[in-house]
Amino acid sequence: MELLIEIIQDIFFSAIAAIGFASISNTPFSAMKYCAFLAAIGHSLRFVMMESMEVHIIVAAAIAAFVIGVVAIPLAPKAKCPPETFSYPALLPMIPGMYAYRAVQGLVMCLSSSGEEAFMHYFYLMNYNGLTCIIVVAGMVIGVTMPIFVFKRIAFSATQNVTND
Amino acid sequence: MDDGEIHDYLKSTCLFLSKYASALLGCGATCIRIEKNIGRIADTFGVHVDMTLLPAHVIVVVWDCDHTHSYNCSAKPIGGMTDFCRNIELSKLSWRIVEKNLSCDEAAIELDRILSLPQLNKWIVLLLTSAANASFCRLFGGDFKAVGIVFCATLLGFFLKQIMIEDKIDLRITTIASAFLASVVGASGYLFGISNTPELALGTSVLFLIPGIPYINAGSDLFTNHYLCAVSRFIQAVILTICLTLGLCGGMFLMQMKFF
Structure with missing residues (x-):
């Protein structure tokens, strides 16, 4: 029961996060509901994999991004938008931002540390966080773009038959 | 068409395509989408296009069907912030050019309209x-x-x-x-x-x-x-x-x- 409540919370807050971050990139309001839907699916799936199945963040993020990419393809003609315009913002709640800036913080601490032991500790933190961030982002990008290239015809003709009349 | 008319046609087409590509690059579209959209428009206009996408420039070379005349120009990205609304509208424009057989001048007017669309509040x-x-x-x-x-x-x-x-x-x-x-x-x-x-x-x-x-x-x-x-x-x-x-x-x- 507790897990179910946590999943519902995850769905709700990741949808809000996707809508907010999509607005920064001037995503039209008509596409935001798809951002929210995809983010809710992807983030909650990653949450379940990491919390209940103890899957590593790299694998979990890649699988979740792949699911987002696959679901975005049939939605694109419906939304009359290229799939990346709502699947990329839906990925934003899963971008490992904390790892990214902790890597840079590690670098700052490396440079300001005195002694080999402290330096090596912060060097380790920089590398660990930096590598995790890069590999998570790479896995997510592979996951979300693979369906776009597999279903090229649908992905690149989603805005077909759309007129301003 | 004589050589002068071909040159004028290639020039106006090249200017439009370079502006279109730079608008897409500036709004954060992926390179594959820019290539696809430009290729689609070029086919409709009856020209061949060679395009080089650089981080700060787009270089477009437009050839006539016989590959005897060409015109090229480069353009800087328009904008600079990710703008999915503009990305969507530009993609729609590429299909409108195909479906309604818009001329280069009509497409240029549409492009200017899209570039002047307001941002979200x-x-x-x-x-x-x-x-x-x-x-x-x-x-x-x-x-x-x-x-x-x-x-x-x-x-x-x-x-x-x-x-x-x-x-x-x-x-x-x-x-x-x-x-x-x-x-x-x-x-x-x-x-x-x-x-x-x-x-x-x-x-x-x-x-x-x-x-x-x-x-x-x-x-x-x-x-x-x-x-x-x-x-x-x-x-x-x-x-x-x-x-x-x-x-x-x-x-x-x-x-x-x-x-x-």
């Missing part, structure tokens, strides 16, 4: 972004007091970013200043003992500044063999992440916080 974006970052804090396990702190920190930090961007201040300086302000406000959980998860409030208060779309676009360009644009977008994203961290470290230093 800045106050709505400010509220949505603040709510998004506050939700992020909750997703990381922050309590509701921490969520409130992150909402306020984002509200102030993002408002500062909007003001500085309107004043055309460099994006890197803007990011440092926004991160600094957001982290100082985000540290209030520690300072006043408001929340049980003050470290999450501080950690997530600057996440709205992470350049997520450039990171994803860099990966996408990498897989479609556009290495120059991929590396350029990745470096741009890394520089903004470094600026964000500098602002955060400055804020933490001011508030006498430990980094790890």
Whole structure:
């Protein structure tokens, strides 16, 4: 029961996060509901994999991004938008931002540390966080773009038959 | 058509295509989409196109069907911030050109209309972004007091970013200043003992500044063999992440916080 409540919370807050971050990139309001839907699916799936199945963040993020990419393809003609315009913002709640800036913080601490032991500790933190961030982002990008290239015809003709009349 | 007419036709087509491609590049479209859209329009206009996509320029060479005449020009990206609304409208325009057989002049008018479309209301974006970052804090396990702190920190930090961007201040300086302000406000959980998860409030208060779309676009360009644009977008994203961290470290230093 507790897990179910946590999943519902995850769905709700990741949808809000996707809508907010999509607005920064001037995503039209008509596409935001798809951002929210995809983010809710992807983030909650990653949450379940990491919390209940103890899957590593790299694998979990890649699988979740792949699911987002696959679901975005049939939605694109419906939304009359290229799939990346709502699947990329839906990925934003899963971008490992904390790892990214902790890597840079590690670098700052490396440079300001005195002694080999402290330096090596912060060097380790920089590398660990930096590598995790890069590999998570790479896995997510592979996951979300693979369906776009597999279903090229649908992905690149989603805005077909759309007129301003 | 005589040579003069062919030249005029190639010139107007090339100018339109270079402007169209630079608009797509400037709004953060992936290189593969720019190639697809340009190819589609070129087929309709009955010309061949060779295009070079560089991080700061687009070079377009337009040939007639017989490959006997050509015209080329380069253009700088129009815009510079990710704009999915413009991306969608430009993609729709490419299909309208095909379906309605629009002439180059008609397409150019449409392009200008798209480039003048308004952005989302800045106050709505400010509220949505603040709510998004506050939700992020909750997703990381922050309590509701921490969520409130992150909402306020984002509200102030993002408002500062909007003001500085309107004043055309460099994006890197803007990011440092926004991160600094957001982290100082985000540290209030520690300072006043408001929340049980003050470290999450501080950690997530600057996440709205992470350049997520450039990171994803860099990966996408990498897989479609556009290495120059991929590396350029990745470096741009890394520089903004470094600026964000500098602002955060400055804020933490001011508030006498430990980094790890």
